[in-house]
Amino acid sequence: MEKNELEKLKDIAVKVRKGILNAVYNGKSGHPGGSLSVADILTVLYFKEMNIDPKNPKMQDRDRLVLSKGHCSPALYSVLANRGFFGVEELKTFRNLNSRLQGHPDMKNIPGVDMTTGSLGQGLSVSNGMAIAMKLDNLNSRVYCIMGDGEIEEGQVWEAAMTSSKYKLDNLCVFVDNNNLQIDGTIGDVIGLNNIKEKFVSFGFYALEIDGNDIEQIVEALEKAKTIKDKPTVIIAKTVKGKGISYMENQVGWHGKAPNEEEFNIAIKELTK
């Protein structure tokens, strides 16, 4: 990737993070930690990787994205707004009574949202369904599914993993946002997942591990995924929860809490420098 493009993507990721903070601060509610950890992945997907058109959000042969960890809607909304699906000002209405920016993604009312999510563990199954339908229609489109690491504690994820593999869904690329924190503590303290990569490999996936806050590594992993045939790809993205805001990084307390005015101002200043 050219240096210019990399710098451009990094700048966009900063804007996306500002949008996340604007949404959660103005909405006085939401999930900043996991939104910030997944911001770089979503930035690369919507600004480099995916075949989409903000002017034609329902284009039939577009790529699809399922944000299975639906509580990180501020990240998806911020990326969509910055990409031109709707105005960035609208982010400030997040979670308000008359806003279409619902707490969790709502495909019926928000331009660019491909699937309604929120109840964890269902997005991989839905993504499989999309990938199957694309193959039935001979579309060259791809499906991207983003799950949280805590989320893969849901049993349905592993039912779905069997399906991805059985139907050889090489048009499916899954991210696990592995920030190692969930509401009640670290993944290890809450239940323990042992080796996530080995788990997916044993279910028939091609698996990669990357630094999920490193834009170059995300780009390379996505390139690699497109060369894998007859099996789905999973990218285990090691990330930092709250990435980019010093006092939020690796702090479980920022899973689902809005910053106050002072905290918001500090956050914006940190992102601006």
Next chain:
Amino acid sequence: MLDKKVATRKSYGLALKELGEKNQNIVVLDADLSGATNTNIFAKSYPDRFFNMGIAEQDMFSTAAGVASLGKIPYASTFAVFAAGRAYDQIRNSICYPKLNVKICATHSGVTVGEDGATHQMLEDIGLMRGLPNMTVISPSDDTQTKWVIEEISKIDGPVYVRLARLETPIIYDENQKFEIGKAVQIGDGTDATVIATGVTVSEAIKAMENLKEEGINIRVLDIHTIKPIDREKIIKSAKETKRIITVEDHSIIGGIGSTVCEVLSEEYPTKVTRMGIKDTFGRSGKGIELMGYFGIDSNAIINEIKKEI
């Protein structure tokens, strides 16, 4: 009429194959029960559009949602208890909330499942499914109606729950019978009582009507094949024209058509209603037909109830 018997699950399998021939957009999913739900008939004809998801109902219904989001019309089948019960959250959040075009065809509803017993006898699904916004709930009563329903729901843009049965039940309607989603079928025009039935209990209600006629008691039967949206008009009309309203269903008396009818009448035409059905208990093993007697939802139970009330 009422001589030849077919299980509605069988009618479903046959109708699905015919529909698959006419409409290339039909995709079928099953969770390792295709022989019992009869989706294997479709699978044999259209293997490329049939997906066996293994014993993973939650995955199956969410996958169906994804398939539907690209414009396909998925029909997903398993036993009612594993559809409405086990996959309730998937049906709620991934199908009904985004109003995706998934047809949930659930076989083996009610105590008439028979020998498998309580764990496999779904008695709460009407209540669970009709409480979901955007959902249409249909419980066909015979072979003719089921075949019509399976094609008709492909024309509805949105989720539908179809409640099918394992037990072989009489064919009630001939091929010329016209049906309409949301419109109950009135059989007979007696004014001594109305028996409101759905699914496997409709033919039992008709048998009761014919027996009672010989004793000079004239009732009518309302076949409520569409439970949601409910036919308010016909229920209120019968309440006005007849002396008694009795509901009978192979489902819990909590949340099913008994409850639905009470909701309609208490708001618009308060009437005493007797609810026949499974009375807040689990089912048990036995032959399907025996269990209808045991739980008091067969023609004899209906006759006794009407004689008691009149």
